[in-house]
Amino acid sequence: xxxxxxxxxxxxxxxxxxxxxxxxxxxxxxxxxxxxxxxxxxxxxxxxxxxxxxxxxxxxxxxxxxxxxxxxxxxxxxxxxxxxxxxxxxxxxxxxxxxxxxxxxxxxxxxxxxxxxxxxxxxxxxxxxxxxxxxxxxxxxxxxxxxxxxxxxxxxxxxxxxxxxxxxxxxxxxxxxxxxxxxxxxxxxxxxxxxxxxxxxxxxxxxxxxxxxxxxxxxxxxxxxxxxxxxxxxxxxxxxxxxxxxxxxxxxxxxxxxxxxxxxxxxxxxxxxxxxxxxxxxxxxxxxxxxxxxxxxxxxxxxxxxxxxxxxxxxxxxxxxxxxxxxxxxxxxxxxxxxxxxxxxxxxxxxxxxxxxxxxxxxxxxxxxxxxxxxxxxxxxxxxxxxxxxxxxxxx
Amino acid sequence: xxxxxxxxxxxxxxxxxxxxxxxxxxxxxxxxxxxxxxxxxxxxxxxxxxxxxxxxxxxxxxxxxxxxxxxxxxxxxxxxxxxxxxxxxxxxxxxxxxxxxxxxxxxxxxxxxxxxxxxxxxxxxxxxxxxxxxxxxxxxxxxxxxxxxxxxxxxxxxxxxxxxxxxxxxxxxxxxxxxxxxxxxxxxxxxxxxxxxxxxxxxxxxxxxxxxxxxxxxxxxxxxxxxxxxxxxxxxxxxxxxxxxxxxxxxxxxxxxxxxxxxxxxxxxxxxxxxxxxxxxxxxxxxxxxxxxxxxxxxxxxxxxxxxxxxxxxx
Numbered sequence: 001x002x003x004x005x006x007x008x009x010x011x012x013x014x015x016x017x018x019x020x021x022x023x024x025x026x027x028x029x030x031x032x033x034x035x036x037x038x039x040x041x042x043x044x045x046x047x048x049x050x051x052x053x054x055x056x057x058x059x060x061x062x063x064x065x066x067x068x069x070x071x072x073x074x075x076x077x078x079x080x081x082x083x084x085x086x087x088x089x090x091x092x093x094x095x096x097x098x099x100x101x102x103x104x105x106x107x108x109x110x111x112x113x114x115x116x117x118x119x120x121x122x123x124x125x126x127x128x129x130x131x132x133x134x135x136x137x138x139x140x141x142x143x144x145x146x147x148x149x150x151x152x153x154x155x156x157x158x159x160x161x162x163x164x165x166x167x168x169x170x171x172x173x174x175x176x177x178x179x180x181x182x183x184x185x186x187x188x189x190x191x192x193x194x195x196x197x198x199x200x201x202x203x204x205x206x207x208x209x210x211x212x213x214x215x216x217x218x219x220x221x222x223x224x225x226x227x228x229x230x231x232x233x234x235x236x237x238x239x240x241x242x243x244x245x246x247x248x249x250x251x252x253x254x255x256x257x258x259x260x261x262x263x264x265x266x267x268x269x270x271x272x273x274x275x276x277x278x279x280x281x282x283x284x285x286x287x288x289x290x291x292x293x294x295x296x297x298x299x300x301x302x303x304x305x306x307x308x309x310x311x312x313x314x315x316x317x318x319x320x321x322x323x324x325x326x327x328x329x330x331x332x333x334x335x336x337x338x339x340x341x342x343x344x345x346x347x348x349x350x351x352x353x354x355x356x357x358x359x360x361x362x363x364x365x366x367x368x369x370x371x372x373x374x375x376x377x378x379x380x381x382x383x384x385x386x387x388x389x390x391x392x393x394x395x396x
Numbered sequence: 397x398x399x400x401x402x403x404x405x406x407x408x409x410x411x412x413x414x415x416x417x418x419x420x421x422x423x424x425x426x427x428x429x430x431x432x433x434x435x436x437x438x439x440x441x442x443x444x445x446x447x448x449x450x451x452x453x454x455x456x457x458x459x460x461x462x463x464x465x466x467x468x469x470x471x472x473x474x475x476x477x478x479x480x481x482x483x484x485x486x487x488x489x490x491x492x493x494x495x496x497x498x499x500x501x502x503x504x505x506x507x508x509x510x511x512x513x514x515x516x517x518x519x520x521x522x523x524x525x526x527x528x529x530x531x532x533x534x535x536x537x538x539x540x541x542x543x544x545x546x547x548x549x550x551x552x553x554x555x556x557x558x559x560x561x562x563x564x565x566x567x568x569x570x571x572x573x574x575x576x577x578x579x580x581x582x583x584x585x586x587x588x589x590x591x592x593x594x595x596x597x598x599x600x601x602x603x604x605x606x607x608x609x610x611x612x613x614x615x616x617x618x619x620x621x622x623x624x625x626x627x628x629x630x631x632x633x634x635x636x637x638x639x640x641x642x643x644x645x646x647x648x649x650x651x652x653x654x655x656x657x658x659x660x661x662x663x664x665x666x667x668x669x670x671x672x673x674x675x676x677x678x679x680x681x682x683x684x685x686x687x688x689x690x691x692x693x694x695x696x697x698x699x700x701x702x703x704x705x706x707x708x709x710x711x
Contacts, residue, residue, distance in 0.1 A: 029556060032408030034439045038447075052445040069403040069561045079438050082445040127403050132634045139397050139567040140577050140687040142658050143637035144644035146629040153627030154646060158711035161625075161670055161704075207628035207665075252605040256595035256653035257709045 013229035013394060014109040015240035016355040018048025024188040024220035024340040027126040033073060034080035037122045040221035040345075041081065044118070048225040049237070052082035055225070056114035061091040061101025061121040062344035063379075066133040068124055081120065093250075095148075096292070097121060098222065098347025099377030099386030103246045105226050106388070110243070115228045122221035123342035130217060130343060146206060149214055149295065151381060153206035155260045156297040160208065162261060165300060165315035167208075171199035173296035174213045174338055176324050181335025183325075183364035188218045188340040199296075213296040213338075220342030222349045229394075241355035241390040244372070245276035253381040260382060266305040269385045274307065277372075277389040278396055283308045286389070288330040288357050288367040289374040290350035294337045299323060302376065303331075306387075325367060333357070333365040347377025351388055358392040397565050405557040410439045413451050415554040419521040423513070424451040425489050432490035436523070455487030456513040457532060465502040472562070474528050480505045484529060496528040504531070521554030572602040575614075577686035583678065587652055589613040595653035599688075619676035619691070621649035622702040624710045628665045643668050647694055648710050655710055658688070662695030671701040 020043025022028070028036055037060075045051060058081045060074050070076070074090040081088065091101040098121040105119035131147035145151070159165070178194035181187035194212065202212035232240050249265035249272075252258065270282075279285045291306070293299045300314035308329060309317050317323050323331035332338070334353045337346050354375035356362040362370075371392040378385050407415055410426065414436050417424040426437025427450040437448050463482035469475060474496035482505070483492035497511055511529035519525040569577060572588065576599045579586040587598035588611035595604065597611060604611050626645035629638075643665050646655030660668055662677070674694040684690045 027406075029406045030408070032406055032411060032439060035408040038440070066399075066401075069401060069559065079440040079442045079445070082440075084442040084445075124406070127405060128401065129634055132401060135633065135635060136399055137397070137635070137637060140569070140573075140689070142656075142688050142691075144629070144642070144657050144659050146627075146631065146636070146640075146644065147633060149631070150627060150629055150644060154625040154644070155711070157627065157670065158625045162708070162711060203630070204628070205631045207630065209627070254654060255605040256590075256593070256597065259711075261711055 011110040012112045013242065014106050014226050015229070015232050015242045016224050016352070016359070016390065017227045017232060017235070017237045017240050018044040018046070018050065018225035019352045019356055019359070019361070020044030020047055021186050021222045021349060021352065022220045023186050024218040024342055026188065026217060026219070028124065028219040029126065033068065033070070033122065033124050033127075034077055036124055036219060037077060037120050037221045037223070038080050040122070040223040041118065041120055044223035044225050048227075049235070050116065050225060055082060055086065055116055055118045057087040057089070057108060057117050058083040059089045059091060059101055059105040059108070059117060059119045061097040061348065063094060063097055063123055064092070064133065066128070066136070067130055067343065068127045082118070093384040093386065094379030095294070095343055096347050096377040096379030096384040096386045098345050098349060099351050099375065099388070100248055100347065100384070102224060102226075102348050102351045103248055103386055103388065105224070106243050106246055109226050109228050115231045117226050118223065119226060119348070120221060120223040121345040121348040123344040124219045125217040125342065126219050149206040149209055152295055153209045155382070156295060157208050159261045159297060159301050163300070163312040163315055166319070168196055168200060169300055169315045169318050170208075170213045170296040171196045171210070172318050173293065173299040174199045177293070177296070177332050177336045177338040180325060180333055180365055181339035184334045184339070185363075186340070187335040188216050188220070189335070209295050209297070215294040215337045215341035216339070218340050218342040220340060220345050222345040222352050224348070224352055224355065239359040239361070239392070241358045241392070242394050244278070244389040244391050244395045245273045246388040247273040247276065248384070248386045250385075251383050253383050261301060262305050262311060263382045263385075265383065266302070266378065266385045267307070269387055270306045273387050273389060279389070282306065283329055285372060286329060286374050287370040287372050288333060289376065290334060290336065290353040291331055291374070291376045292337055292347060292350055292378050293332060294341060294346075296338060299331060306374070306376065325365065330367050333362065333367060347379070347386060350377055351375035354388070355390050358390050360392075397567055398562065399565070400560065400562040402558050402560045405559055407555055407557060408439060410437050410448050410451070412553055412555050415521040415557060418523065418525040419519045419554050421515050421519060421525070423454050423456060423486060425454045425486070426451055433488060434491035435486055435489045435493045452488070454489045458484040458486035458489070458493075458511060460497065460505070460507055460509040460511060461485050461492045462507055463497065463505050465505065474524070479528065482511075482529070484511060495526060498528045498530050522557055570602055572600040576600055580688060580690050581684055581686045583681070583684070583690070585617045585619055585649065587615050587617050589615055596651060597654055598649060598652045598656065615651070617649045617651050619649070620697060621647050621652065621674060622707050623660065623668070623670065623672040623674050623694070624648050624655050624707045625670055626660065626668055628668070641665055645694070646710070647674060648707055658691065659693040660695070661693040669701060671704060671707065673697040673699040673702060
């Protein structure tokens, strides 16, 4: 498999063999952070048919510490994560962290360091206020910041201007994802009757982003067990999700003429991912995708960034219904970030939902016959990107 | 600068019992799989990884295992006068608890010292319900009610805990930022040009994020430019400094190669457009400091809008 530097690295194949997540909610006041993580972990271990004794290492991810006000939570969580006496790593790449964490866990297996790695990501937004945590004033600078929505709204406006997309595309995405969420018992929002019209009628929060076009604040966690080919082949796991490729890229938050609509880091990561996974036409060859869409307009934006559509054309995939379940490329079958947003876990949920699809375990939101799926996450000011392709078959 | 927030902890079943116990002036330990009793009780057993389910009362007296003297207490520490932090093995426990011991001097502290709990005057379900420990036989050193007759402020199980966090920072501006802010104090907007890519950065940052070389060429920029893109903030939130609705926009000063965020006024929000030409409106000079807030806001110049092609690469 070709590495980023063009050298040929011999990697161990790795697969997801267990997936677990919480029922995401606005407030899980009945559990601590440890208990929340544990719900997802227990489900992932059960799904994998393993116990903590089988696990070699634990990799945990979460968003900025200011979100819960616990510095280095991985230290106090060691017992809850079953990590006592084992390697425990914490990963942080802002909102993309759930995806990055899964990639770090996968790399420990692919590198031949460990055979069975448990990975978990969480956020307990009810303990804090993410909007406050993301808007802490910087001295001497104009205090016009207004959370993630305030940050991304101008770039959404730029996308609309650049692409000439009709104004209802964002509402189409929101209505689709909220309808998809009705098929996912773990989703936070189960808003029946959400339509393009109701989304368009909802309050304008950060013009041009409306209330129904934004993600909720959720408490939730997600966990996966990733195992080596040798372990999988020797086990009775029937439906592993084989990892066909993983990529991460970063870039500065701001730089002169930096493309904030179609960031270079995302394009570069996607191009490398498709090559790594042996994919020449992603729209044809990928069966479904879980893409990090915290504000509805990011679906068409990321369709372009990922190479599913030409620049300026992503909205046409949405408008044509191609991204709905039953379409050419279903996107966010689970309801996506727009329906559940435990920030640190949101990226891992995308990766895990992609795995569930190729495992054939996605339940009511399963895409028939999905054999190759994309999981995607981004974070910071669209400056961290993490993505993987998983498949029902071993990579060629 | 100060950052503060009151976090709301959901305690979960184990810590809920522990905190409820403290509220009721009882200390509970968790029974681990090897039979040891740990205070505070961990939520999960480090050996079996299973939830800790059995909690037992331990004594309110114990023995100092080791200690460290705090000669200059800081805000929010258990005591405002010099005290000792100590690991205290409570009677009936096998794992020591970290807490404060109130004594007059380090000479009064020693490993093996027997100490007892001094409860806070009011207990609410927090580790601070234990005000501190005092040597057995010593009189109480902080003024609280007696250990068994104080008040409790709530009834029922304690399930959440408010934990205020205060962080005070000294903000150290870089040399380039300092120059920029000092320039603003004189009504000047200073940028820097990258010697390699020739892009002009404002505020200057000392190094080009693309080329990684020092940006040494300083240039003064006009206070006029083009609004590239914007949003209208309609949502109120905690800590917000400007009353919504307001327009937050990227302003690309003439001659600069990167926009910065500022406030747009002097025009109805619905009239704000991409490409609008804007100029700085400065506060009265006697209100100036070393801050970009010397510019109250930007407002339209009345010139025709900039052509899309002149700023599209800045989106």
